[in-house]
Amino acid sequence: MDHRLRCVGTIPKVSFLFLLSLLLFSFVDAAFDLATIPFNDGYSTLFGDSNVVRSADGYGVQLLLDRFTGSGFISSNMYHYGFFSARIKLPSNYTAGICVAFYTSNGDVFEKSHDELDFEFLGNIAGKPWRFQTNLYGNGSTHRGREERYRLWFDPTKEYHRYSILWTAKNVIFYVDEVPIREVLRSEEMGGDYPSKPMSLYSTIWDASNWATSGGKYKVNYKYAPFVTEFKDLVLKGCSADPIQEIFDLKGCSDQYADLEAQDYAAVTPTRRLAMRRFRQRYMYYSYCYDTLRYNVPPPECVIVPSEKQRFKETGRLRFGGSHRRQSRRKGRTTTPVVDTDEGDM
Secondary structure, three states, X not given: OOOOOEEEOOEEEOOHHHHHHHHHHOOOOXXXXXXXXXXXXXXXXXXXXXXXXXXXXXXXXXXXXXXXXXXXXXEOOOEEEEEEEEEEEOOOOOOOOEEEEEEEEOOOOOOOOOOEEEEEXXXXXXXXXXXXXXXXXXXXXHHHOOOEEXXXXXXXXXXXXXXXXXXXXXXXXXXEOOEEEEEEEOOHHHHHHOOOOOEEXXXXXXXXXXXXXXXXXXOOOHHHOOEEEEEEEEEEEEEEOOOOOOOOOHHHHHHHHHHHHOOHHHOOOHHHHHHHHHHHHHHEEEEEEEEOOOOOOOOOOOOOOHHHHOOEOOEEEEOOOOOEEEOOOEOOEOOOOEEEOOOOOO
């Protein structure tokens, strides 16, 4: 995606994509009022200690992937509902086979009944854009993954952008900057598929050569290593909880729940609703809700939009190209991602 100014004669000409992004998102509400914390106040190294590099001011961190190891960090506490956010800049150049994940999970505690909320960024060959997916699991329902895949309206390697997950008893919202790109409303029909147990916040960079880029066609090339992902302006807001308790202290968390749901980012205003619809029309290229080969009946939280449905094949992918297959397992995780197997939607 080229966002640079192109010159014809002496008159600068802004790329069509840049103009489109201005049109789509120029009316999004003002930036969230967020309280950030130093890295050491809320997080610790998960793996790859030497590849977790803290910034000089203590408020940021770099995660590196080299031929020896990837790396990751984890929140010091687990939270029962919360808002998890960071400004992230992804590696540039040739990044095929790389997966950068920013997600919540309790898989280390509830191995067979874990919950999870994901941002996963999927690297690509040089000159092709990063793509990403969001996902939701509840109570170990890994066979009922809820993937959606998207492109971005900017180059995520050039500067930092904020990625956020809001998780309440009522809904889950994924944000890119101040644009809500996906909302999942809790319903009785979802039952245990809605994440409901305390989770930690994780972020990792790792070698996902077997599935991340065109179904494993393009692997990580360590000639370009180290691959560096940068994080800053980290936000952790929620009720700290002990996952071993069979009954969570809901009363003790009630004030924090109320405060969470009163925040600006907890409301999808009409302006944000419009921005979300525009994003999904322009940049979503796979949705499990329209994947009738995978689900004969759409899962209960799906809201089928007729105009949106017409754009997708029975595979849940856009009609102008693309396919997918399922991957049974990936390193250190138990999810089942949809995997791109061609370049049809680039």
